[in-house]
Amino acid sequence: MKGLLEVEGLDVFLGGSHVLKGVSFAVLEGGVTALLGRNGVGKTTTIRAIMGLSDRHGRIRLGDADLTRERTDRIVRRGVGYVPEDRDVFTTLTVAENLRLAERNGSARYDLVYDLFPELRQRGGQRAGTLSGGQQQMLAIARALLNENRLLLIDEPTKGLAPLLVTEVAKALEKAAEITTVLLVEQNLGVVHRIADQVVVLDVGRVVHTGPAKEFLANPGLVHRYLGVSGAEAA
Amino acid sequence: MILARRIASIVVPVAVFGLLAFVPKLSVDIPRVFDGPLDTPGTLQILALCLLFGGVAMSYDLLFGYTGLLSFGHALYFAIGVYLTAIGLSKWEWSLAKTLLVVALVGLVTPLVLGTISLRVGGIAFAMVTLAFAQAGTVIVAKNPDGLTGAEEGVFLNVDPLPNFFVGVFNMKNLYWLALAYAAAVFFIVRWVTESSPGRVWQAIRENELRVQVLGLRPFSYKLTAFVIASFLATAGGVVYVIVIGGATPEVASANFTLSLLIMVVLGGAGLRWGALLGGILYTFLDQRLPALASSEQVQDLPSIFRTPLSEPLFVLGTLFILLVFFLPGGIAGVGRRGRRRGLRLLDEAVRPEGARGGVAEEAEAQV
């Protein structure tokens, strides 16, 4: 089955080291694919490579379009939303300005975004730099949901968040998954269990396992081998 | 093999400088390139200046190419050498020995003080502070306190205290040898210093200052050492310059002059052993000879739209520099070396602003 996003033989070199070695996988349309692996295996590097934020070799396809040689902004305009690992909201801009900046064409879905994150509407005039970590995360996700994107690339959205906020983010991700395809990097297996259909597991720069999420998570041996944790971590 | 390379790395430069020493004995005429044969005073003075600025360029390379410190104020130390020597000998009527001693002292203390202040900041701010301090020099020279600096006119050098063999047109060959000795000295000093262990730290600083700190070394003292040595060498160059030229002029204290040094280093290849020397020689040669080219028949016959730009050496040099940066950023000595801009790539750190440092951009040399 052809995937919405197809990555073939992706090689990435960073500062002289060979970080991704021929990574290949597909993200099927309409689902949530979780990109898993221990720290440092190259998950974020993969996402950034797809986004065109680093030098890459290989082939990256979104639908019919070849993204391999394209500039970041052009990739995004094809309908890709991005939530970076460090959120990267613009701290000197207000919440509303952060959202406004993310508008791509006339059809920004403010209703959807404010429904999911009513706080953002309330805090519209507040400088994003004064938001809490959780609020910034909401803003970062809202930015990606604002437009009708075919694909969302989300990098560790629950990192460093308190359990209550993790639940909120998971709910938002569920909603996002209903309306678009998601490639999610996530360490929190509870969240993965809740929303992921497929998993792609990386280890030292290579893909070592792909398959249905439920199966993978139900296999403590696999989970331990590739993720170094014993059993599922509940959210 | 390593031993052979080590021997070669000493023998080759010695041979090169040795050969250059024979130039004043050659009665060779190179038409168009020089106005007279190699052993004539006019040509020898040009060659002396080429070697001299090659040396000064190497001193700048120590800062810029090896340690990654983008200074826009190197001219200041050169100017100190020039003006202090001229003023000491001519206006204050000191002996040569006393003058040299004072210049040496000032040439050590000034960069020590100014460097300590300037190195408080890095990158762009450092570049601007050095520019500002050099501008202070320009202002002092222009202001002509007590009539010492002579403002526009400069200072005519009183040659009485100088040893006879440096005086007079027919002794130009001795001045040539003086300049050659200076260039050779700078070459070997810079080489020795960069290959010693402080030198390696400088290169490490250029690559990644944070890593150096993590290793328990304090970058500041290393940077300051490089700064002082480079500035002192430039001051020494200033002394040689004023003897070769016979006077001090405000040009040497101008911002343009530091920019010229920058061009010389990039032209030759930053951080590469022979690069700065080659760049200095070539740049000086062009700077000296372009006006002659401009007044030649061929150029005078051109329509003014071509003639006017070609008559301005800085226009030609500036344009050539732009082309160089585009097509040959590694400089002449960098031709054929792997890695597009070997000497320059790491200097990006010196000028990269915060905006490029945002989380999303950390590692990326994004292909845009």
Added chain:
Amino acid sequence: MSTWVLLTITGLGLGAMYFLIASGLSLIYGLMGVLNFAHGAFITVGAYASWYAQGKLGGIDSVPLRFVVAAIVGLAVGGMIAILTELVLIRPLYQRHIEQVLVTVGLGLALTALVAGIWTQTQQVYLTPTWLTETTGVFGASIPNDRFVEIAAAVVVLVGLLAFFRYTRYGLIVRAGVENRAMVMALGIDVRKAFTLVFALGGLAAALAGILSGVYFGGIDPARGTHLLIYAFIVVVIGGLGSILGSAAAAVIVGLTQQYANYYASSGVGDIAVILLLAAVLLVRPGGLSGAVAAH
């Protein structure tokens, strides 16, 4: 007292010109990471283009009108040169910061030399409407009217820039880009268009400074741009790289310091005082007044 008033307003006039130059420099560096050494050439080109136009517009009888039309020409030329510079020299060197700086160094030298080659180093008399050379009495001091125009120009530009940042989309893009250029791209925005725009704005402001300097100093010469540029750099660093308001505050401080010190101490001391001020600011607060960019 009246001397003090004269010094203050003259200092503000000088500061106004510094601000016009510094704002462009600060924006270009803050957004693009380019230390634009060609900015001085933009100043010079703007000044000479307007002066040249002044000579060619002899058909216009009214001197003020001639002045204004020539000024518009100067602005247009300055803006165009800046845009060309960005498109031809800067854009192809994207991400190669040190080469971008070097290329502007070369361009600055070449353009200034070209101007000097065509029109020589001698100062050219700059046509000035009579009203600007007359004086107005303020608190007992006779202030040359041109000072008011310079200050007004700087205020207009400052307000215009702030409005641009606050209310326009490109202003939003520039503000975000100064903070994190790559993330702006990651939102699907081609930030390079903002680069060209910022260069154009810088060029226009620099050309305006060149034109006003012709009035302020009574003439223009090829070294004018380079000379003003150095002090503009100092203003940018004192104000904080990438901050318009910082540049404005710093420009006022630097202009006033120069005037007061040059008068109350002696000529030339003002310039040194400014340099010492820079050193002092950097020792205490390396990020400049606005602290916008931390020192590395």
